[in-house]
Amino acid sequence: MECRVVVDTLRVFSSSRGRFKLFLFCIVLCLCGYLLYSYFDYISAARSLTHERQRAAFDNQHMSRGLLNNNDADAAGEEWDEVNGEVSEDEAASDRSKGPLSKKFPQAIIIGVKKGGTRALLEYLRLHPDIAAASGPEPHFFNRNYDKGLEWYRSLMPKSTEHQLTIEKTPGYFISKEAPARIHAMSKSMKLIVVVREPVTRAISDYTQILNKNPGMPSFESMTFKNMSAGGIDTEWSAIQIGLYAKHLMNWIQYFPLKQLLVVSGDRLVTDPADEVGRVQDFLGVRKLITEKNFFFDPDKGFYCLKKAEEDYSVSHCLGKTKGRTHPNIMPEVIQKLKQFYKPSNKIFYQMVGQDFGWDE
Numbered sequence: 001m002e003c004r005v006v007v008d009t010l011r012v013f014s015s016s017r018g019r020f021k022l023f024l025f026c027i028v029l030c031l032c033g034y035l036l037y038s039y040f041d042y043i044s045a046a047r048s049l050t051h052e053r054q055r056a057a058f059d060n061q062h063m064s065r066g067l068l069n070n071n072d073a074d075a076a077g078e079e080w081d082e083v084n085g086e087v088s089e090d091e092a093a094s095d096r097s098k099g100p101l102s103k104k105f106p107q108a109i110i111i112g113v114k115k116g117g118t119r120a121l122l123e124y125l126r127l128h129p130d131i132a133a134a135s136g137p138e139p140h141f142f143n144r145n146y147d148k149g150l151e152w153y154r155s156l157m158p159k160s161t162e163h164q165l166t167i168e169k170t171p172g173y174f175i176s177k178e179a180p181a182r183i184h185a186m187s188k189s190m191k192l193i194v195v196v197r198e199p200v201t202r203a204i205s206d207y208t209q210i211l212n213k214n215p216g217m218p219s220f221e222s223m224t225f226k227n228m229s230a231g232g233i234d235t236e237w238s239a240i241q242i243g244l245y246a247k248h249l250m251n252w253i254q255y256f257p258l259k260q261l262l263v264v265s266g267d268r269l270v271t272d273p274a275d276e277v278g279r280v281q282d283f284l285g286v287r288k289l290i291t292e293k294n295f296f297f298d299p300d301k302g303f304y305c306l307k308k309a310e311e312d313y314s315v316s317h318c319l320g321k322t323k324g325r326t327h328p329n330i331m332p333e334v335i336q337k338l339k340q341f342y343k344p345s346n347k348i349f350y351q352m353v354g355q356d357f358g359w360d361e
């Protein structure tokens with residue numbers, strides 16, 4: 001039987017009609033092969049495209065979750081807090097920018113004070129299209145990380161266009177003895193912003209943060225007084241030290257003229273953020289684009305939060321839970337004693353900056 005098939009095939013081969021049929025058969029076979037190949041190729045391309053899309057969506061989700069996770073990790077650290085729904089650096093840059101992006105040294109720094117409202121101010125300024133605000137943990141370059149070098153510092157800055165002003169915040173600079181000279185050595189034209197807050201409330205806020213991390217620590221009252229019965233205030237305790245604004249400011253004005261320094265009221269930043277941010281925009285020489293339209297009061301948070309766009313509450317940002325903590329109740333006589341303690345320093349500070357903050361009324 002097999003032999004017959006072979007013989008028949010050979011016969012077909014040998015006739016010219018048979019050769020033509022064979023030729024046709026080969027063409028049809030090639031076409032079918034090509035169609036089958038194209039079909040499988042298309043299926044696999046479609047599959048990998050879907051896969052790519054899924055991965056991109058997954059990556060995006062992870063990126064935004066990563067931001068929050070990083071923030072969580074850092075919020076647990078010393079001073080960095082998250083802003084709910086904070087935009088990524090690239091997103092922010094691409095939103096605002098036209099033109100090539102690169103990391104630049106800051107032209108302005110929020111130098112203090114700790115617990116003054118520095119995070120709120122930085123997040124408010126981040127909204128501005130002409131400002132590139134550093135995100136992530138505070139650099140602490142001029143006080144703690146100076147040995148890491150200027151390139152390390154620059155690498156922490158956000159990407160920006162040549163028209164944008166770069167800004168970072170490290171409230172620890174204000175009380176650092178080295179920071180003024182080091183910043184001056186880097187840039188004599190640096191614009192400095194210091195957010196101050198009524199010193200006793202600031203000290204309590206500082207204590208609240210420390211207490212949060214060390215629940216077993218002694219009371220504010222016993223930390224304030226070395227010896228409760230003697231009534232001597234422990235001026236070495238950093239929570240008390242930081243509020244001696246006049247003393248710390250002295251170090252700065254040895255290097256920078258006062259016109260390069262803007263003192264922002266942290267108290268007004270809470271009650272009227274738009275007005276205070278208006279002053280900051282003027283000082284930085286950027287357009288006054290952040291206005292009251294960008295803020296709304298969140299009764300749950302008890303603070304103003306940000307709207308990215310007018311009337312658009314869906315993209316709103318409130319500072320994280322470590323900002324605006326409830327302070328412990330402090331004995332009124334301790335508060336009074338501290339107010340008295342700060343009075344002379346406050347007075348000198350008002351004179352130095354030409355602004356009365358009304359803390360002693």
Ligand SMILES: Nc1ncnc2c1ncn2[C@@H]1O[C@H](COP(=O)(O)OS(=O)(=O)O)[C@@H](OP(=O)(O)O)[C@H]1O
Binds near residue numbers: 115116324
């Ligand atoms: N909009 C808004 N939301 C939440 N909190 C606000 C806001 N504006 C100013 N503040 C005040 O900022 C205080 C924290 O200051 P800092 O950001 O400078 O703190 S830190 O030094 O960076 O840890 C923080 O202090 P506490 O209230 O003691 O937590 C707030 O009073």
